[in-house]
Amino acid sequence: QKEVEQNSGPLSVPEGAIASLNCTYSDRGSQSFFWYRQYSGKSPELIMFIYSNGDKEDGRFTAQLNKASQYVSLLIRDSQPSDSATYLCAVNPSGSNYQLIWGAGTKLIIKP
Amino acid sequence: GAGVSQSPRYKVAKRGQDVALRCDPISGHVSLFWYQQALGQGPEFLTYFQNEAQLDKSGLPSDRFFAERPEGSVSTLKIQRTQQEDSAVYLCASSLGSNTEAFFGQGTRLTVV
Numbered sequence: 171q172k173e174v175e176q177n178s179g180p181l182s183v184p185e186g187a188i189a190s191l192n193c194t195y196s197d198r199g200s201q202s203f204f205w206y207r208q209y210s211g212k213s214p215e216l217i218m219f220i221y222s223n224g225d226k227e228d229g230r231f232t233a234q235l236n237k238a239s240q241y242v243s244l245l246i247r248d249s250q251p252s253d254s255a256t257y258l259c260a261v262n263p264s265g266s267n268y269q270l271i272w273g274a275g276t277k278l279i280i281k282p
Numbered sequence: 283g284a285g286v287s288q289s290p291r292y293k294v295a296k297r298g299q300d301v302a303l304r305c306d307p308i309s310g311h312v313s314l315f316w317y318q319q320a321l322g323q324g325p326e327f328l329t330y331f332q333n334e335a336q337l338d339k340s341g342l343p344s345d346r347f348f349a350e351r352p353e354g355s356v357s358t359l360k361i362q363r364t365q366q367e368d369s370a371v372y373l374c375a376s377s378l379g380s381n382t383e384a385f386f387g388q389g390t391r392l393t394v395v
Contacts, residue, residue, distance in 0.1 A: 174324075202381070213373060213386035214325065258324050268313065268380040269338070272324030 172197040172263045176273035185282050189246040191257050193273055196240070199264025203235055203242045206258040208275065214258055218244070249280045284308075286387035288374050294393045295364045303359045303390045307376030315384060316349055316359050317373040325373055331357060332380065364394045 173196040183189040191205075202221055206214035220226045220233040220242065232245040242261075246253055256275040263271055287306040295301050307314050312333055317325035318341075327341040333354035342349070346365075351357040361368055371391050375384040 178322075213388050215386070216383050219383075260324070262381070268315075268330055269327055270325075272326070274322065274324050 172271050174259055174261050174271050174273040176259050176276045178274060179277040180279050181276055182279045182281055183249050185249060185251060185280055187249055189249045189278055191244040191276050193242045193259030194240055195261045197263045198240060200261045202262035204260040205233060205244045206260060208256045208258055251280045251282055254278060254280045286374055286376050286385050288387035288390050290390060291388060292391050294395060297365060297394055298363050300362045301364055301392065303372050305357045305374030305387060307355065308385060311376035311378055313377045313380050314351060314357050315375045319371045319373055366394050368392060369394045
């Protein structure tokens with residue numbers, strides 16, 4: 171069974187620090203990787219996607235992908251209280267160009 | 283519309299009752315997805331439409347679940363003879379294509395009592 175694993179948290183980070191969120195996946199043939207943010211009671215919203223090994227930066231967010239280790243991470247620099255949310259990792263498995271396998275999410279708390 | 287619209291936002295059903303959940307995707311979006319999200323979990327894929335064609339229904343948990351999108355726009359997810367384990371948030375998402383960014387609706391929180 172194809173799985174995506176995340177630490178449920180909560181992960182508590184002081185304001186202004188770097189928050190590091192991690193995700194591992196079981197399907198070695200996975201091609202696309204997504205990070206979504208979900209505020210309590212709201213729907214998921216896409217933050218970033220990454221396809222290639224290495225780092226991808228977008229503002230305060232950096233996604234890192236290591237396909238050999240089957241590991242994807244999200245770094246949030248200069249964390250703000252508004253970043254407090256659950257962060258969901260989603261993976262597009264091999265054999266499908268539309269399905270997403272989701273992790274259970276990591277709850278992030280940014281303390282002022 | 284400006285975004286994906288789902289109705290109702292909240293639904294309480296007695297066990298055994300049939301329910302219908304509506305999704306109004308972003309205009310022009312070809313792809314439409316339904317997900318089920320239990321409390322504290324990530325979304326789980328239910329079904330996928332490309333226009334009016336239901337290309338994948340492998341995630342529907344039982345034959346009590348049925349989805350349609352007859353004109354390639356609005357979609358309805360129907361659950362017959364609801365059970366307590368059906369209690370969850372049902373999310374609809376739409377996208378321009380199958381592997382482009384998907385936009386989620388606010389979801390319908392179904393509680394079966």
